[in-house]
Amino acid sequence: MNVEPTTFSAEDYFATQTPPSTLHHDVEQVKNFVARQAKEGRKVALVTSGGTTVPLELNVVRFLDNFSAGTRGATSAEYFLKAGYAVIFMHRQFSLQPFSRHYSHSTNPFLDFLEIEKDGTQVDSTPRISVTPEKREDLLEVLSTYKAVHAAGTLHSLTYVTVNDYLWLLRALSQELAVLRRNAMFYLAAAVSDFFLPRQKMSEHKIQSGKGSLHIEMDQVPKILGSVVDEWTREGFVISFKLETDPALLIPKARAALERYGHQVVIGNDLHRRKHEVVFVSRKPLPSLPPGTHPEPTTAVTNVNGDVPTRDTLSDTFVEYWLRIDIPDSTVPASQVKEIEEDIVTELVKRHSAWIQQSVASEVSRKA
């Protein structure tokens, strides 16, 4: 694996790497889902969630992974559904999912709150199994919403494992979502690897450890957000995420991403504070808005938690908007803890509506 690193453009990448075998099937299902939502007039959020793997061997034993349980994506998907969006939940296999996330087998195993009923009336038949009274109330809320969403057909889930699966799926899905124009939102919360090992450089079999230490040299994953914005789905409302562990890098890196890709919002978060603090970084609205659009900057909303948007005086281009919630008291039951994703989604739904309105207004003004 000691080959010189190559730099892949998105085009090179898709020309040289192999699509996942389930791609066609997955895309057909998404196509049908999107067509139905379009007909029913729903906005659609593509939520990506969980880490991606980078296999080091063709017969995979070892892989590089990105830390992510999928909490941000799974939680946000629930709030998008509550806000009336249809959701395509593209997630890492076995990462957290909307609704079932409340019942982790490790921390809240569902077998613990089922009981076998032993009344004498059903001698011959299989005994009934039911949820214990003390767990009923919490579960009822989750279960009712889950069943309502399934009945309405507004949630479509599909999975990826490797960064290669992820890239192929994201390309295909953004192309499918293009038909929705501004009604599509891209909420790219997956923790995608920056590096990958091209198929051509992979070891066929398990790397043998007898030979001393392991050297891995990987190539950079092409920055495909640029292609999403410029080529595949030019009118979607696109949100990307920046996770850093060094707080000093968060804002500069978020701004650099907006500068580079030209999408709408970067949500920055620090690894250790991500559950109660995030920052929305976006461009300031241009002064040259078409006549007829609302003159207020879309970021000038009042935060329910008392924060106000801050402007960086050093930059005329970007605006930051901090969202914070209180760190919950450990005595509050898990089901009653306020989740920051609720506020993230509320804010994004507002911005997305404004973005759709802007387009309508500019259309109207063009026609006028």
Next chain:
Amino acid sequence: MNVEPTTFSAEDYFATQTPPSTLHHDVEQVKNFVARQAKEGRKVALVTSGGTTVPLELNVVRFLDNFSAGTRGATSAEYFLKAGYAVIFMHRQFSLQPFSRHYSHSTNPFLDFLEIEKDGTQVDSTPRISVTPEKREDLLEVLSTYKAVHAAGTLHSLTYVTVNDYLWLLRALSQELAVLRRNAMFYLAAAVSDFFLPRQKMSEHKIQSGKGSLHIEMDQVPKILGSVVDEWTREGFVISFKLETDPALLIPKARAALERYGHQVVIGNDLHRRKHEVVFVSRKPLPSLPPGTHPEPTTAVTNVNGDVPTRDTLSDTFVEYWLRIDIPDSTVPASQVKEIEEDIVTELVKRHSAWIQQSVASEVSRKA
């Protein structure tokens, strides 16, 4: 991270790396569990299960991982419990667990088989939630066993994430299990990394991708199986696993491991056939058995599936015993599919008993 690789002995490793913060707490719990099982006369199997991670950064964003859902370990743990063993289930956080493994949130989500009862008799109270009749029978079996095991207190679970957590826990737990002498079995099914990144070489923050490709150089994990066998728990019955993707390497590598560590059994499996074929590799019984021990080699059992132990004529030292089950018909319901772990456990329980008997017999003959 461009420092020369170091070779760590087990001793060096524990002298230079940091124990997990929960180690003391975890060990105390195991100590109590083992004491209770000893008092109640149960054999104890330590089952390790799932992959280990190798963090690349101190504030972990990226890590190397080993492919493993934890199926082998979680399934085997159930069969050990059925065979009357107490089980310490030391597993990768969020990997599969005994019992709940049947209800993966991805493939068999439990929310799908719960129904909200809407009879009119409970106007004011929270409606009851119960398991749908068609799912009742399968769930009843799993749930009854789960509840029986919890009532008997024969399953103790604890988790690890990194290879460092794993190594510290394995050392501490084998030391705790030493009091059980031959009544302890070590079923080391976890997929443990061969490589690690010493704390001293780790990057504090997220590795920045702007700088081109990623280079990682890792050190070899010390071969601590040797210390388990020679130092920490000298009388335990120790089974290790070898997973390979190149079938030609399986037997030679299994033999080399037995040669190197002197433990009892290596179970070899090929990545693609592991669910229906494994091979037990062990030493041939020495001719110089103490008088009074059973003269039959413990490997000369008849396999229920019609296989017989094969002897490699090229080697007088090792014996291989292949265990195979039929590849299940896809029409068979998941709950009725034969699992190879059932046969693996049956075979090991037999060998473990013979091993315990051997010790008793040799004790008796020494005293006679």
